[in-house]
Amino acid sequence: MAGAGGRAPLGLRRWLSSPAPAPRVCVVGSGPAGFYTAQHILKHHGGALVDIYEKLPIPFGLVRFGVAPDHPEVKNVINTFTQTAHSERCAYYGNVTVGRDVTVPELQQAYHAVVLSYGAEDNRVLGIPGENLPGVYSARAFVGWYNGLPENQDLKPDLSCETALILGHGNVALDIARILLSPLQLLRKTDITDSSLAALACSKVKRVWLVGRRGPLQVAFTIKELREMINLPGTRAVLDPADFTGLESAVKDAPRPRKRLTELMIKTALEKPEEMQAAAAGAAAPREWGLKFQRSPQEVLPSADGRRARGIRMALTRLEGSGDSAKAIPTGDVEELECGLVVSSIGYRSLPLDPAVPFDSQRGIIPNSSGRVEGVPGVRPVSFSDWEKIDATEVARGKAAGKPREKIVDPAEMLQIIGH
Structure with a gap:
């Protein structure tokens, strides 16, 4: 799989060369929302890898370009963001425009989750x-x-x-x-x-x-x-x-x-x-x-x-x-x-990012339900322990009917059982 110009996305190349696959998350945008997202994932999901893509060569978004120059204390959060960027499980890729240099569908193939925090441009x-x-x-x-x-x-x-x-x-x-x-x-x-x-x-x-x-x-x-x-x-x-x-x-x-x-x-x-x-x-x-x-x-x-x-x-x-x-x-x-x-x-x-991402031009937003983009199939892998939850449900239902199991045939119901 290649990005624009025949290159695989930088984060994907990093994953392919890592010793063991780990949950991979891509964050588009390196402003406060992007860095807080990366921070949260690294803290609460041990082993997860986070790649941050930014269209400018320089990070920090509105902290650098929105906070008034006479409010330096508000910019102190840059120190925390810098620590996040220095994490071995975090990589920053500046000067990469998502939607031009690499497409959202390419990112969806390369990552378990893609977070769009590119802000209102x-x-x-x-x-x-x-x-x-x-x-x-x-x-x-x-x-x-x-x-x-x-x-x-x-x-x-x-x-x-x-x-x-x-x-x-x-x-x-x-x-x-x-x-x-x-x-x-x-x-x-x-x-x-x-x-x-x-x-x-x-x-x-x-x-x-x-x-x-x-x-x-x-x-x-x-x-x-x-x-x-x-x-x-x-x-x-x-x-x-x-x-x-x-x-x-x-x-x-x-x-x-x-x-x-x-x-x-x-x-x-x-x-x-x-x-x-x-x-x-x-x-x-x-x-x-x-x-x-x-x-x-x-x-x-x-x-x-x-x-x-x-x-x-x-x-x-x-x-x-x-x-x-x-x-x-x-x-x-x-x-x-x-x-x-x-x-x-x-x-x-906000402006549309990529033709593959739905956009409500009237309201200037990406249609979403509690943050999950609507109209785009989110790739949410089912783990073996997830399967065991489905298995237990099938066995329990079968027992009630005097059978070894009652197979669940609706994939949506299977995902509902495991909380997807």
Whole structure:
């Protein structure tokens, strides 16, 4: 059996040369999910061999390319992943693109199990007019740019405007806002790329709005990231107290993390910081950021010459339902906001890997049942001890009928007995 170009997959060659066949697992993707999978298999399945395939020459996926450069503590997990990669039962094969250099059917023949943990390589689209104008970026591309993801190295975002708008209320949205507004001396001590640092040094952005379709009780960011944003030096938060009216009582019985997060937003909205008073007295206003709620993007507005984004039109929404299941319904009213930079942070989206693997293009996922890919026959070998379970069941059923055994004739039932 050969891969593209007549080669057997690297992991298969390793197995063929090993002294005794052992359970072999292939993990596609070397991000956190891939390494945690490998770690778990090596720990709980003695003797199993794990091969990790990665399309880039370098490992670690989102730990390297997704975690903000000013969050080095989150990247410490790389040390654990490195230990896993050093295991004699684990092999890493970078610069191998599954679906091109080797196919999934080839991997299925070579391994007992193939785990697809290649992540979401695309972003969800807004589906609105103007989203392809210069000045509009996906969060995935923007984060990839400042984190040194090879495919985003030439992004060169235009940071010549004063106001940026980020669509989304998650931690990634806060990361981007923080990077845009952070003092350069803080960023210089991080692993941010030199070219991104140079671009941020020339940035004119001094105001960032984070916009969400729903309300304060539905934000997806966490309290640690919010607190970090609130405490960012030289920057003030602009939160409208009217957005939080009545929420203290509404959140009283909410889970503790949601309650604390909401209370921090309310406290920040009601505070009158010294900077605000200084600004009112005529002093130069510092950089600022704010949260806008119940606004859904309708159109990115072009500049007069039509060559770039100059603003965004948003539909005002009302909420139907409560909690995480609340839905944003347009009210009919609209609002326009001037901004020269728009970053869409509404989630990532997977792409199909190989024609042999089913893919739901509507939802951007591989159809699965509790993680097992649907529509693909998974090769699950039956051991001799598994057969003995089937044998015992046949004998027990036969005994009840006064026979030596009652043969089971349905293979699905046989597999059910052994838990496959």
